[in-house]
Amino acid sequence: MSRRSLNVSLEVKLAKIRELNDWYDEFDKRFPAWYRKIRLRARKIYEELERGGAPICRYGKDFDFTEYVPNLPPEREAISSLRELDEVEQRYVETIGMDVEEERRAGSHLQEDTTVVYSGFSDWARESLLPEHPDGVVVMNPDEAIMKFDWLREFVHRLVPIDLDKYTALCTAYSIGGVFLWVKRGVKVKLPLQACFFMKAERLAQLPYILVIVEPHARVDIISGCVMHPKCFTGVHGCITEIYVGEGAQVSFNIIHNFKRGYHVRPKVGVLVEEGATYVENYISIGEPDSAQLYPTVILRGRGSRAVLRSLFFGRGHSDMDIGAAIIYTGEKCRGQIISRSVVLGEASVKMRGALKAYAPGARGHLECRALLLSDKARAFAYPNLKSMYPDAMLTHEAAIGKIEDEQLYYLMSRGLSEEEAVALITRGFLSADIPELPPLLRAEIDRLISTTAKEAL
Amino acid sequence: MLKVENLYVRAGGREVLRGVWLEVGEGETHIIMGPNASGKTSLAMAIMGHPAYEIMRGKVLFQGTDITGLSMPERVKLGIGLAFQNPPAIRGVKVRDVLAACAGLKPEASREDVVSGLLEAVGLEPELYLRRDLNLGFSGGEKKRMELAQLLAMRPKLAILDEPDSGVDVDSLKLIGSRIAELARRPGCATIIITHYRHILSYVEADTIHIMYDGRVVFSGEPGPVLELVEEKGYEGFVKEVVKRVA
Amino acid sequence: MAGLRRDARPRVDPERCIRCGVCVRVCRAGVLELRSAGELAGLPLARCVVARPGACTGCLRCVEECPARAISL
Numbered sequence: 001m002s003r004r005s006l007n008v009s010l011e012v013k014l015a016k017i018r019e020l021n022d023w024y025d026e027f028d029k030r031f032p033a034w035y036r037k038i039r040l041r042a043r044k045i046y047e048e049l050e051r052g053g054a055p056i057c058r059y060g061k062d063f064d065f066t067e068y069v070p071n072l073p074p075e076r077e078a079i080s081s082l083r084e085l086d087e088v089e090q091r092y093v094e095t096i097g098m099d100v101e102e103e104r105r106a107g108s109h110l111q112e113d114t115t116v117v118y119s120g121f122s123d124w125a126r127e128s129l130l131p132e133h134p135d136g137v138v139v140m141n142p143d144e145a146i147m148k149f150d151w152l153r154e155f156v157h158r159l160v161p162i163d164l165d166k167y168t169a170l171c172t173a174y175s176i177g178g179v180f181l182w183v184k185r186g187v188k189v190k191l192p193l194q195a196c197f198f199m200k201a202e203r204l205a206q207l208p209y210i211l212v213i214v215e216p217h218a219r220v221d222i223i224s225g226c227v228m229h230p231k232c233f234t235g236v237h238g239c240i241t242e243i244y245v246g247e248g249a250q251v252s253f254n255i256i257h258n259f260k261r262g263y264h265v266r267p268k269v270g271v272l273v274e275e276g277a278t279y280v281e282n283y284i285s286i287g288e289p290d291s292a293q294l295y296p297t298v299i300l301r302g303r304g305s306r307a308v309l310r311s312l313f314f315g316r317g318h319s320d321m322d323i324g325a326a327i328i329y330t331g332e333k334c335r336g337q338i339i340s341r342s343v344v345l346g347e348a349s350v351k352m353r354g355a356l357k358a359y360a361p362g363a364r365g366h367l368e369c370r371a372l373l374l375s376d377k378a379r380a381f382a383y384p385n386l387k388s389m390y391p392d393a394m395l396t397h398e399a400a401i402g403k404i405e406d407e408q409l410y411y412l413m414s415r416g417l418s419e420e421e422a423v424a425l426i427t428r429g430f431l432s433a434d435i436p437e438l439p440p441l442l443r444a445e446i447d448r449l450i451s452t453t454a455k456e457a458l
Numbered sequence: 459m460l461k462v463e464n465l466y467v468r469a470g471g472r473e474v475l476r477g478v479w480l481e482v483g484e485g486e487t488h489i490i491m492g493p494n495a496s497g498k499t500s501l502a503m504a505i506m507g508h509p510a511y512e513i514m515r516g517k518v519l520f521q522g523t524d525i526t527g528l529s530m531p532e533r534v535k536l537g538i539g540l541a542f543q544n545p546p547a548i549r550g551v552k553v554r555d556v557l558a559a560c561a562g563l564k565p566e567a568s569r570e571d572v573v574s575g576l577l578e579a580v581g582l583e584p585e586l587y588l589r590r591d592l593n594l595g596f597s598g599g600e601k602k603r604m605e606l607a608q609l610l611a612m613r614p615k616l617a618i619l620d621e622p623d624s625g626v627d628v629d630s631l632k633l634i635g636s637r638i639a640e641l642a643r644r645p646g647c648a649t650i651i652i653t654h655y656r657h658i659l660s661y662v663e664a665d666t667i668h669i670m671y672d673g674r675v676v677f678s679g680e681p682g683p684v685l686e687l688v689e690e691k692g693y694e695g696f697v698k699e700v701v702k703r704v705a
Numbered sequence: 706m707a708g709l710r711r712d713a714r715p716r717v718d719p720e721r722c723i724r725c726g727v728c729v730r731v732c733r734a735g736v737l738e739l740r741s742a743g744e745l746a747g748l749p750l751a752r753c754v755v756a757r758p759g760a761c762t763g764c765l766r767c768v769e770e771c772p773a774r775a776i777s778l
Contacts, residue, residue, distance in 0.1 A: 215747035429550025
């Protein structure tokens with residue numbers, strides 16, 4: 001953590017924080033007391049940590065949050081359909097898996113900067129799903145949901161502790177917008193719901209809050225993509241995401257990022273899985289952010305519950321990627337898998353962390369971290385971690401970092417492939433962790449990126 | 459079709475070929491035998507243009523053109539194909555995709571029917587192999603069959619097979635043997651088979667046999683009597699005999 | 706290693722507790738218990754209670770391991 005980036009004097013920072021707090025005191029007046037209390041507590045914690053010179057997060061590159069603004073005006077205009085976005089914008093959201101036509105989607109939620117500009121169900125949902133289950137799926141701005149459903153106090157800001165680090169404190173304190181998704185008992189949403197976070201304002205700290213509650217035996221797939229407008233040069237994106245998966249339910253959460261230089265990305269994800277339920281998470285990053293740090297933590301609480309956490313990402317340019325996941329077993333006979341694959345080029349630095357912690361008997365888990373280095377200056381580090389309190393746990397791990405072996409390259413070239421084609425084939429093979437939930441648009445984007453990467457590597 | 463003139467090759471920090479001369483005509487089938495480390499694989503790799511094998515002196519001519527300076531993919535395009543002795547396993551790369559690449563199909567258009575046919579030809583059940591990672595966890599015999607399938611897909615004018623029969627069980631040998639024979643009989647083509655066993659000759663009619671020893675071809679001639687002599691005296695004994703006769 | 710303190714007892718913040726049960730599992734003295742408290746939106750609610758405060762040895766395991774940082778001594 002370099003002190004150079006924290007040049008700004010403490011007084012200046014505290015003055016900015018005071019100004020921010022004044023604004024939020026006004027903004028927070030709409031919320032019920034219990035929620036205001038949490039946010040006030042978070043603001044105190046944040047200010048204390050800022051005074052104490054704490055780094056932004058325990059892992060990942062440090063940066064100065066006070067350089068960015070979370071409550072940037074102006075309010076964006078609401079639109080009545082994704083097709084109202086201009087062509088350039090449509091192309092951008094497509095690169096992160098958004099289906100503008102909503103042909104294969106149950107619904108969409110689009111947030112531009114701090115405003116939710118569109119939130120609604122697709123034709124398919126309106127015709128096939130909702131008639132059978134009116135109110136079966138609730139999608140709202142979480143700010144509104146908290147105002148409306150008081151019982152959310154049992155779920156909000158618990159899975160991700162507000163004082164985990166400076167970043168969770170400030171996200172809890174200053175979040176605006178996000179998604180609240182509530183799927184009722186037994187409702188199986190067969191097409192995915194898509195949420196898109198689009199950053200258009202310069203120096204924005206986009207801090208949405210995502211809360212997902214899936215009742216027993218329900219099923220939902222979420223595609224959450226984040227991208228920024230090319231005319232922006234710098235910003236911060238990070239949301240606190242809390243997901244509750246009820247008994248026997250199935251939830252998949254696909255996070256797709258395409259950020260460029262000048263951006264710091266810090267999503268914080270906490271998940272609680274009940275008996276017999278399954279949670280699948282896929283994190284894909286195809287951009288080149290200054291830094292990205294992720295450490296989703298899943299608690300398998302119910303007996304026989306299951307989690308699969310995958311991350312496929314590129315480390316390009318000068319990116320600092322610190323990507324990991326943790327699975328905590330407190331229920332019996334649970335199964336977990338963490339699969340991490342990264343392709344590293346340029347002068348990027350990649351850290352892959354994984355932890356499987358078994359506090360209950362019968363735990364099964366596998367952890368895999370692999371990095372493919374495609375340039376001389378690329379760096380990768382893997383930190384696998386296994387822990388068990390019980391002798392009947394079967395936890396295994398596999399970590400590998402390396403460049404493409406000459407032997408394999410030459411072998412493919414002897415089949416008539418050019419060096420570039422061989423690199424692309426091996427890279428594609430390396431990244432193909434078989435993700436059934438991947439939207440075809442994204443698959444195409446990743447393929448395109450692999451071909452570019454192969455050229456760059458040579 | 460192929461002329462190797464006074465070839466000197468270095469690999470892995472040492473000299474592996476020390477003045478090799480070889481000539482293979484169109485329509486011919488040649489066998490190369492010799493003890494381990496005699497340079498058989500090095501010769502195959504040098505003809506193929508493998509980057510790990512550096513040509514220090516001499517020439518390789520293919521269909522009249524000097525290909526000594528050409529890269530491996532260029533030589534493949536001209537029509538030279540090699541079935542490796544020890545093909546590597548490549549995690550994540552599927553059999554289907556490699557076979558499609560060999561057959562010259564674009565990755566997006568990998569036609570499972572074409573690829574399945576190739577697998578069946580070498581006795582591998584398509585459903586069981588198409589989606590597997592190439593050579594990962596394959597037995598010796600499976601790897602050899604996969605090499606042959608790829609070679610069949612490439613349909614090279616000059617086919618070089620490096621020990622296609624080692625590690626293959628007796629039953630499979632029949633199938634592999636007949637496929638190699640078909641390969642060798644293609645009009646306008648030539649085949650070089652590197653092997654340790656004369657068993658292959660039950661399936662393939664060879665025109666010439668070459669014995670390699672210590673980085674050189676020490677003998678080229680008709681298969682029959684040579685093989686008997688090698689079997690009787692071993693390679694070292696054979697070489698001594700040749701030197702004696704030549705002297 | 707934390708010394709034994711006869712007067713130690715854990716305090717669970719009910720506003721932070723996520724009812725995961727890690728504390729119950731790591732406690733060697735059986736101090737804590739998860740008691741069911743009904744359901745909300747189909748999801749089980751539970752209260753983590755200090756069932757046997759006298760047994761607490763002050764080892765701090767529950768404090769360190771709680772994923773929600775809900776326990777203090």
